[in-house]
Amino acid sequence: EAGVTQSPTHLIKTRGQQATLRCSPISGHTSVYWYQQALGLGLQFLLWYDEGEERNRGNFPPRFSGRQFPNYSSELNVNALELEDSALYLCASSLFYEQFFGPGTRLTVL
Amino acid sequence: EDKVVQSPLSLVVHEGDTVTLNCSYEVTNFRSLLWYKQEKKAPTFLFMLTSSGIEKKSGRLSSILDKKELFSILNITATQTGDSAVYLCAVGANAGGTSYGKLTFGQGTILTVHP
Numbered sequence: 338e339a340g341v342t343q344s345p346t347h348l349i350k351t352r353g354q355q356a357t358l359r360c361s362p363i364s365g366h367t368s369v370y371w372y373q374q375a376l377g378l379g380l381q382f383l384l385w386y387d388e389g390e391e392r393n394r395g396n397f398p399p400r401f402s403g404r405q406f407p408n409y410s411s412e413l414n415v416n417a418l419e420l421e422d423s424a425l426y427l428c429a430s431s432l433f434y435e436q437f438f439g440p441g442t443r444l445t446v447l
Numbered sequence: 448e449d450k451v452v453q454s455p456l457s458l459v460v461h462e463g464d465t466v467t468l469n470c471s472y473e474v475t476n477f478r479s480l481l482w483y484k485q486e487k488k489a490p491t492f493l494f495m496l497t498s499s500g501i502e503k504k505s506g507r508l509s510s511i512l513d514k515k516e517l518f519s520i521l522n523i524t525a526t527q528t529g530d531s532a533v534y535l536c537a538v539g540a541n542a543g544g545t546s547y548g549k550l551t552f553g554q555g556t557i558l559t560v561h562p
Contacts, residue, residue: 340489341489368548370548370549370550372550372552379535379552379553379554379555380490380535380537380550380552381552382549382550382551385548385549387548392547392548393547393548393549395549425488427488427489427490429550434478434479434481434495434539435481435492435495436481436492436550437492438483438489438490438491438492439489440488440489441488441489
């Protein structure tokens, strides 16, 4: 069974640009979660999508947004990039309570 | 605000040692506690605990939850160099609160196992 996949693996942007990160959940999973793992800060919850709807949102500004498509894949958009947005962005999927993580996208903002 | 605290923050042992990692939590509407192992990128799911006093075991790893004292421990016996990783503890909450759906993570314990 294929796991959670994310693309791209690495992304380099400059301040003020926009970044789009993609996630495909495990087949049959309807929920997708996004987390930010910045150096020294641990995993911070960003967004939760279930059945195409945003269900919960962490303490991040509105320039972090996303969506979930009918096939349950998801996209995270970060607008007006700032240097402190540099981090590993992890996507997870679940059917019930256990969340299974993808390999992440390393975003570097220069 | 939900809070998860892990200790120690880092641990260095030799192969064959037994280690105990700690996780304490404060969360409204507790539902489950999860342990993950993170080596390079993706955290790998280890255990999910929902009931007090019931040990979950997988090979040399085991974990138990105490819902009265609000903590969990992860034990690793006969450690190997391949156990070197960051071990993450996370807590999930039930519906009805703002924490529903998300996991709140601790800062992790960095385990280094020397040959």
